[in-house]
Amino acid sequence: MTDPAETAAPERSPWADAVLAAALFAVDPAGTVGVALRSLPGLARDRWLLTLRQLLPEGAPVRRLPHHVGDSRLLGGLDLAATLRAGRPIAERGILTETDGGVLIAAMAERMSAGTAARIGAVLDNGGVTVERDGIAIDAPTRFGIVALDEGMTEDEQPPTALADRLAFRLNFEGVSAEPPADDAPDADDIATARERLDGIVARDDVVEALCGTALSLGVWSLRAPLQALAVARAHAALMGRDEIAKEDAAVAARLVLAPRATRLPLPPPEEETPPDDQQQDEPPPPDGKNEEQENVEDRPLEDMILDAAKAAIPSGLLEQLRLQGRIKPRIPSTGRAGHLQKTKLRGRPAGVRRGEPRAGGARLNLIETLRAAAPWQPLRRRERALAGETERSARIEVRKDDFRITRFKQKTETATIFVVDASGSSALHRLAEAKGAVELLLADCYVRRDQVAMVSFRGKVAEILLPPTRSLVRAKRNLAGLPGGGGTPLACGIDLAVALADQIRRKGQTPFIILLTDGSANIARDGSPGRPKAEEDALASARLLRAAGLTALLVDTAPHPRPLARKIAAEMDAMYLPLPYADAAAISGAVKAVSPPRESLAG
Structure with a gap:
């Protein structure tokens, strides 16, 4: 073939x-x-x-x-x-x-x-x-x-x-x-022949080193990936009838195994210094009219050829996402994970069994597992009854208190995303329109996932809850469209109100996640007095309160030029920091979704 x-x-x-x-x-x-x-x-x-x-x-x-x-x-x-x-x-x-x-x-x-x-x-x-x-x-x-x-x-x-x-x-x-x-597609006979040849395939050291180097260049940190690529290259060599892994086999392995795992773009090769014009004129022409460019292609290192094959297989959309993520400092939230699973006694998905009595708190008896726990002990219990002189006919299966097994359940908690929007004069001048568009796109995404959404805005001297937690997309869009802009930036008040709202959400058994969109230009203190130094001090104190509450947050810096104060506030909040100085609403929305915490399942 x-x-x-x-x-x-x-x-x-x-x-x-x-x-x-x-x-x-x-x-x-x-x-x-x-x-x-x-x-x-x-x-x-x-x-x-x-x-x-x-x-x-x-x-x-x-x-x-x-x-x-x-x-x-x-x-x-x-x-x-x-x-x-x-x-x-x-x-x-x-x-x-x-x-x-x-x-x-x-x-x-x-x-x-x-x-x-x-x-x-x-x-x-x-x-x-x-x-x-x-x-x-x-x-x-x-x-x-x-x-x-x-x-x-x-x-x-x-x-x-x-x-x-x-x-x-x-x-x-x-x-x-x-x-x-396709005409050259493998069939069952080709697979059978390749299976017989598989154990004899030889992998040279330079092929192994090239696959490992390609994985590092693409940001593939798993140690299993190069081993998997080597196994695929060996299988491809066997399928092609070769006794040794060739560069074509390694290129296929890089395309199918390493490219889908890429987390970054490889660094460009260093530029070579151009020799002076007089040296270029003195160099003799290639012998026999051979094309120098073709000679360079043939002499390229094996790792570069494999890396090019992997890069060619990366979709253009993924390339754009990798470029965007290169500007983002990733952070894995340790607390407040969205949509985690909590243990329950009577509702949710089964999550195994444990020893216990069914009357304890209304737990459910798992009959099959109870019989399974009792079955191995039946011969011993019969002998115990015989030694005790119990001659009357007893039950065929003797179940004791220690055999009881009850079912555990786990249930996914609801997630509530709190959007905290800076509607002050500085933000309105710069990016409030883009921020509104981004929030609207994110609201639609939350609606699809059946998450609850809430909105907090701050401007002038106060912060207010524009939208309590709800699943109504129409109501959320209506309140967002009517959001006015102008006035000072009471950033501390906005953070404090978001923390208080997140605490109420937690008390209902839900998982809050805070997205703060601001230009970081705090100039109104908690008490409503103007003044940038006091306002910045209060904003940092509010950020420390959010971190102490164990909340997961994301700060999107929407200023035309990222501000050091916004980054410092994000650090005090222990939040992800996302500077997007020249992005439109779609770019902001896509970046927020790219770094938002996953709805992972925690063991119940």
Whole structure:
């Protein structure tokens, strides 16, 4: 078959790369580990899964992972029905053991719990399942690949990092349509031949160093990424019938593995000094009329060629996002994480079981897990009854108080985003119109995520709540449109009112997040007296109060020229600082969404 690397990367369609990824994954599922496929259910996704099934060896197991799978079904555990029939502990194989040598398909991977992802990751790293509980011991080797179907609608809906970081391929089918099979597309016979050749593929040291250097240049900090790229390059070499990884194989690996993980643009090469004109005239022409430019291309370092292949595969939209993020100081919030999961007793999603009595606080008895806990002890309890002289017929299963298991639940808290808008004269003169437009775009995004929104404005000598927490997008837009501008900048009053409103939101069991849009030109103190020194001192004190409250915040500096005071206030708030001196409403909105804290799931 024709080497796909011979076709220039920009000319290849996303579907062609997706089919190539399926072929390389089929060659070495355990080595490449898996594919993170971001796509809603549709024709393209179904066609890709069908293509993968056709490329896998005949008889290779393909298992689907249920969304709410328990540990006993995932890893293996006590077979309750067989145990009760036999009167002794009987073990059952888990899904991961049953998938040995095949592929595990995880639907709705963006909703997978962190605990399930961690257990799968441990099995992948160890190459087997080891379980010791409920009176049984399981030690079963298993090696498989994973297809994580990501159906997330927003950027914060992603598969757990413990799973996604281990998967070599990241495919996005947004706007991608299925195409007819290419003439040079691999088939099952090509995959079978490549599998036989895979173990003999040699990787030179310069190829390994080039892949590692490319990962560093693109800001890919995970140590697994170069290893995954090397596995993909080895699979591609086997598919092309080579015995050694060539530069074309490494370029394909960089395009499919490293480019989707890029977090920054590579630094440009240093400019070479131009020799004087007299030296240029003395240099002899290239021998045999050979083009000097072509000679330089052939003599380019391997790492530069691989890096160019990766850069060509980065979408233009991602390039713009990377350029924008280069101006932002990222910060991972430690508290006030939006949309976290809280433990409950009777409502929400099941989050495991624990020992306890069902009458304690209205908790629910988990009958299956109670029987599972009691089953291994039945022979011992029968012998105890016999030694005690109990001859009357007793229950077939004896359940004691220590066997009771109750179900734990977890429920996602609601998120309330508080927009604090500087409507003072200085801000109105500079950026109030853009700030209004950005807030309107962010309000629409919050409405889509079903978050509550609130609005606080400050100008003149006071701050006021324009909009209490609500989900009404129409009401929010109406209040925003009527926001007047002018007067002084009571920045301290605005921060204080936002902290008080966030405290009320917390008391309702919701998670507040504060977005402060200001030019940082504080000139009105808390008591309403004018004067820049006192106003700045009060603003810094209010910022320290916000940090002490443990609130997550973002300060957007909307001044034409970023002010040192705004950066200092953000530092005192322990907030993310985002200077956007010449951005329009769409740019402000996009930047805020890019650095807003993710709605991560905390273990319940």
